[in-house]
Amino acid sequence: MSKARSAPVRAAFIHLALIAYTLVALFPVFLTLVNSFKSRSAIFSQPMALPTPSTFSLIGYQTVLQQGDFVGYFQNSLIVTVASIALVLLFGAMAAFALSEYRFRGNTLMGLYLALGIMIPIRLGTVAILQGMVAAGLVNTLTSLILVYTAQGLPLAIFILSEFMRTVSDDLKSAGRIDGLSEYAIFFRLVLPLVRPAMATVAVFTMIPIWNDLWFPLILAPGESTKTVTLGAQMFIGQFVTNWNAVLSALSLAILPVMVLYVIFSRQLIRGITSGAVK
Amino acid sequence: MSDTEIADIETVPVKRPTRWHIAVFLAPAFLVYTAVMILPLIETLRLSLFNIVEGQLAFVGLSNFKVLFGDPRLSADFWNALRNNVIFFIIHMLVQNPVGIAIAAMLSLPGLRFAAFYRSAIFVPTLLSFVIVGFIWKLILSPIWGIAPSLMDLVGLKWAFAPWLGKAETALIAVSLISVWQYVGIPMMLIYAALLNIPDEVLEAAECDGITGWSQFWKIKLPLILPSIGIVSVLTFVGNFNAFDLVYTVQGALAGPNGSTDILGTLLYRTFFGFQNQMGDRSMGATIAAVMFLIILAGVALYLFVIQRRMRRYQF
Numbered sequence: 001m002s003k004a005r006s007a008p009v010r011a012a013f014i015h016l017a018l019i020a021y022t023l024v025a026l027f028p029v030f031l032t033l034v035n036s037f038k039s040r041s042a043i044f045s046q047p048m049a050l051p052t053p054s055t056f057s058l059i060g061y062q063t064v065l066q067q068g069d070f071v072g073y074f075q076n077s078l079i080v081t082v083a084s085i086a087l088v089l090l091f092g093a094m095a096a097f098a099l100s101e102y103r104f105r106g107n108t109l110m111g112l113y114l115a116l117g118i119m120i121p122i123r124l125g126t127v128a129i130l131q132g133m134v135a136a137g138l139v140n141t142l143t144s145l146i147l148v149y150t151a152q153g154l155p156l157a158i159f160i161l162s163e164f165m166r167t168v169s170d171d172l173k174s175a176g177r178i179d180g181l182s183e184y185a186i187f188f189r190l191v192l193p194l195v196r197p198a199m200a201t202v203a204v205f206t207m208i209p210i211w212n213d214l215w216f217p218l219i220l221a222p223g224e225s226t227k228t229v230t231l232g233a234q235m236f237i238g239q240f241v242t243n244w245n246a247v248l249s250a251l252s253l254a255i256l257p258v259m260v261l262y263v264i265f266s267r268q269l270i271r272g273i274t275s276g277a278v279k
Numbered sequence: 280m281s282d283t284e285i286a287d288i289e290t291v292p293v294k295r296p297t298r299w300h301i302a303v304f305l306a307p308a309f310l311v312y313t314a315v316m317i318l319p320l321i322e323t324l325r326l327s328l329f330n331i332v333e334g335q336l337a338f339v340g341l342s343n344f345k346v347l348f349g350d351p352r353l354s355a356d357f358w359n360a361l362r363n364n365v366i367f368f369i370i371h372m373l374v375q376n377p378v379g380i381a382i383a384a385m386l387s388l389p390g391l392r393f394a395a396f397y398r399s400a401i402f403v404p405t406l407l408s409f410v411i412v413g414f415i416w417k418l419i420l421s422p423i424w425g426i427a428p429s430l431m432d433l434v435g436l437k438w439a440f441a442p443w444l445g446k447a448e449t450a451l452i453a454v455s456l457i458s459v460w461q462y463v464g465i466p467m468m469l470i471y472a473a474l475l476n477i478p479d480e481v482l483e484a485a486e487c488d489g490i491t492g493w494s495q496f497w498k499i500k501l502p503l504i505l506p507s508i509g510i511v512s513v514l515t516f517v518g519n520f521n522a523f524d525l526v527y528t529v530q531g532a533l534a535g536p537n538g539s540t541d542i543l544g545t546l547l548y549r550t551f552f553g554f555q556n557q558m559g560d561r562s563m564g565a566t567i568a569a570v571m572f573l574i575i576l577a578g579v580a581l582y583l584f585v586i587q588r589r590m591r592r593y594q595f
Contacts, residue, residue, distance in 0.1 A: 010492075011391070014385045014388065014391065015392075015393075017385060018382070018385055018386070018393075018397045019397075021378075021382060021397075021401060022396075022397055022400045022401060024460070025400055025401045025403055025404055025460070025463075026400055026403060028404075028412075028415040028416065028419060029403065029404075029407070029415070031415070031419065031426065032411075032415050032418075043424075044424065047424060047425070047426055047429075048426070087311075090307075091307040091308040091311060092308060094303075094304040094305070094307060094308065095304060095305050095307075095308035095309065097304055098301050098304035098305045099305075102298065102301050104298070104301055110305065110309075114308065114309070114312060116317070117312065117316055117317075119513075119517060119575070119579045120320065120572070120575065120576070120579075121517065121521040121575070122315075122316050122320075123521055123523070123544075124320060124323065124521070124568045124569075124571055124572045124575075125316060125319030125320040125322070125323050125568070126319075126323070126547075126551070126568065127319075127322075127323045127326060127551060127561055127564050127565045127568055128318070128319035128320070128321075128322035128323045128326065128565075129315065129319040131319075131322070131561075132315075132318075132319060132322075147311065147315050148315055150311050150315070151311050151312050151314075151315035151316040152316070154308050154311065154312050155312070158308060182300075183298075183300040184300060184303075187304070208405075208406055211408070212406075212407070212408035212409065212410075213524075214408070214409055214410060214523075214524045214527065214528070215523055215524060219552075230408045230409075230410050233408075233410050233411070234410045234528060237410070237414055244418075247414065247418075248418075251410075251411050251414060251415065254408065254410065254411055255407060255411055258406050258407060258408070259403075259406075262399075262403070262406055266399050266402075
């Protein structure tokens with residue numbers, strides 16, 4: 001077969017396969033969003049149709065906003081996620097700087113020790129974590145979640161950031177030292193601004209598992225005032241299993257923030273993965 | 280451990296003042312990581328050797344493990360969960376990773392239009408929380424709503440529909456495939472990155488030798504991305520043997536029907552916290568966590584010391 005004829009055919013097949021899989025990936029999300037805006041009877045009679053003026057209804061969203069304290073859950077998730085990311089980035093960058101900049105005895109050992117957590121999930125220590133949080137009086141506080149997520153995010157953050165910090169030019173740091181900058185000033189004023197792209201990558205990687213986690217909120221902070229969105233949605237669904245309008249609306253509300261963040265950060269995230277940040 | 284101990288590590292024989300700033304830089308990360316992650320892990324492993332004897336916590340050696348592996352009531356649950364977890368992992372390796380590699384191979388073809396769109400769209404499920412994913416699929420596969428049967432009717436397969444999640448024989452496969460659907464994005468992205476890193480000269484040389492299309496993928500690209508496939512496999516292993524959320528959201532803590540979707544994570548949750556009329560048991564919970572730890576450690580060690588060492592790496 002001549003090359004000129006086979007290439008478009010092959011491209012068509014590839015597009016067909018990719019479109020098919022894209023539909024598989026997006027269809028469930030589409031289904032949820034569309035049906036959350038429909039009346040109860042329309043959800044069942046024409047599940048795949050777009051809402052029309054006669055089937056449009058916001059009853060589900062009204063139920064969600066009246067019954068569950070979703071604004072509060074959202075606020076909790078936001079506080080936990082933002083605080084954890086801030087701590088992971090600050091502590092992670094400081095440790096990564098120490099490991100990549102200075103030669104000291106135990107450097108490699110410390111690096112390996114801090115990297116252990118990349119492979120060993122923190123969840124396996126839950127029994128003792130809960131015990132420790134009870135002893136410290138931190139059960140049902142957002143602080144307990146922030147501490148756990150900070151510890152969980154640090155290993156990968158230190159690993160990625162120290163790779164990046166090795167690429168910062170030595171001349172720049174030497175110039176800073178000659179000018180009499182302290183080591184702290186070199187870190188905060190010279191190095192940190194230069195690794196900002198890597199910090200953004202780490203922030204996105206850290207954020208997704210924290211926002212979506214169900215295990216630790218369920219165990220450490222199941223109280224009404226400390227519920228995160230993920231746990232709140234799970235509990236809400238459990239209570240309203242048969243109220244499909246409410247369930248679909250709650251799911252849509254839980255999808256929304258993730259999608260907004262993805263649209264904002266997707267380029268950063270994909271660039272981070274494809275530039276080899278996680279290898 | 281405290282700051283002074285870290286400072287000890289760095290007192291270099293070369294005569295210079297103790298460089299306190301190194302300790303200051305390392306201390307916060309070291310302290311949080313050690314206090315919240317490493318010490319609890321060690322404490323959990325230690326607790327697995329203790330149990331309550333006559334109302335007192337006492338050292339019992341390996342007897343918790345004996346109970347877990349041999350006691351008629353608990354061991355049946357444990358072996359069931361372990362077997363299900365192995366099947367869960369095998370399905371991921373057989374479906375998730377090949378599909379991810381196939382999509383990545385298609386996306387990385389030069390000059391493919393809309394590649395960025397496909398890539399972003401296929402990654403969407405990976406970002407969603409288990410609560411969302413679990414519940415959406417539960418609704419889709421539910422015979423009450425009828426989305427799945429009516430879609431299958433379109434392609435003439437309505438007869439093949441069954442309430443998969445509700446039947447003990449198919450529930451585990453259905454849950455595994457939902458998890459595959461969610462996580463296909465990760466192998467896709469990592470393999471895609473590896474494929475982009477193959478230098479053009481290598482591919483051009485292959486084309487000059489007449490190796491194109493399929494044979495180029497099998498003979499040139501696949502051997503070059505083997506290290507990435509190794510990383511994807513070990514990530515899948517760790518993730519699968521630590522999984523909990525999806526089974527919990529789809530089938531509940533009991534991992535029904537009839538324990539057919541019970542995996543180690545859900546067993547740990549039930550044993551540790553108790554459910555319905557069973558009391559929570561801290562020692563047995565710690566024992567299950569210790570077994571999970573050893574399984575994951577064995578898998579990671581096998582990868583680091585055997586597979587990764589033998590794998591040929593190509594330097595460009």
